[in-house]
């Protein structure tokens with residue numbers, strides 16, 4: 001009787017309406033607001049859902065007590081996911097927010113042309129109402145950026161090279177790519193630790209410097225010139241840079257590029273967060289044997305190949321590529337040029353502002369040798385004391401590549417490696433000592449010859465020298 005009375009007084013419609021009202025009142029007076037981010041918007045996948053999932057799965061932000069761990073095939077990293085209906089707290093700009101992973105079974109029949117998943121998934125974000133405007137938009141932007149960054153880091157990076165003769169691939173792309181898996185890092189790179197830290201700091205400043213470049217009105221790019229003898233680690237340095245910043249590499253083969261406009265097109269097809277490399281720039285095109293064109297505009301140089309007309313890349317084209325208007329299409333790009341002979345490069349390429357940092361990759365020094373010994377033989381700093389390496393290493397002028405060869409050969413026998421390396425260093429030191437002595441002797445002989453010449457002859461020589469100098 002009371003039930004039917006209740007039904008009469010409070011019909012289901014009225015009950016539903018009052019419940020709704022109650023819920024609204026509670027929400028109105030509650031100090032929190034809630035946002036649901038569903039996996040799909042009915043048809044399409046919701047990118048924000050994926051971004052939140054990736055963001056919450058990054059180990060740094062995880063503080064939940066229960067997580068689902070997954071690892072995909074061929075992957076070396078574990079992914080942490082929030083378990084079903086579990087929550088975790090995160091903070092942003094001093095405000096604390098709570099995430100809940102809500103999974104419910106789908107009961108409605110699946111009439112869609114595309115089969116829908118069995119479960120409905122969503123993330124619910126709970127935050128204080130007074131933080132709503134402070135946090136919401138910038139927090140979601142932050143999550144999207146962070147997820148993009150994580151996605152890039154988890155993905156294989158790519159090594160691109162320009163196709164032969166400027167041909168395009170099936171997608172109309174002028175670059176061909178392969179996964180980039182070079183193991184060189186700043187940790188394994190043998191060079192002066194102070195110089196190494198300077199380069200790493202410079203790279204980090206660049207990568208985190210968007211606001212700075214924006215503020216100063218500069219294009220967000222940076223140029224490095226690596227120079228030094230073969231085998232001193234220029235390519236290893238480029239790989240270490242790419243691994244450090246998680247950037248892709250575009251290895252530009254200049255000899256395959258025919259015109260400046262082709263060069264520009266290649267540049268336009270590079271992505272941001274990448275390193276564009278031109279190795280052995282002095283061998284790629286003849287930049288020194290140039291003729292001035294167009295009546296002396298200092299940028300208009302025919303850079304090599306001008307005589308036979310086969311290669312029409314000019315120095316100005318190359319400079320435009322690195323610091324002209326075209327270089328600014330896209331952002332966050334690093335240009336690296338390498339050369340074994342810095343003296344052969346045109347001063348225009350070396351002028352300040354063109355290449356922001358000149359990095360000398362030198363013959364192996366004692367601090368660099370310590371790193372190689374640690375990497376190859378697990379020998380610590382103290383193990384090398386008293387062996388006499390410090391006294392010969394600079395004189396020997398041996399490259400890290402040569403030293404690595406000796407160490408690899410003897411890596412199973414540490415003491416033999418040390419003895420053999422010492423012998424090799426001594427032989428090289430002796431040779432380079434003799435070479436220097438010979439050069440010194442030739443110079444002395446010339447001086448002696450000059451001293452024996454008559455005053456008239458000397459005067460004539462000076463005139464000749466002067467003429468030659470003027471020419």
Ligand SMILES: Nc1ncnc2c1ncn2[C@@H]1O[C@H](COP(=O)(O)OP(=O)(O)OP(=O)(O)O)[C@@H](O)[C@H]1O
Pocket residue numbers: 188189190191229230231232233234235236237340361399400401402404
């Ligand atoms: N500074 C270094 N630190 C660690 N390993 C090095 C270094 N330099 C050379 N090596 C070793 O020698 C090999 C050759 O070095 P790399 O190709 O980087 O030299 P490079 O200066 O680029 O030579 P090239 O001018 O001939 O291209 C590398 O695979 C690496 O194992």
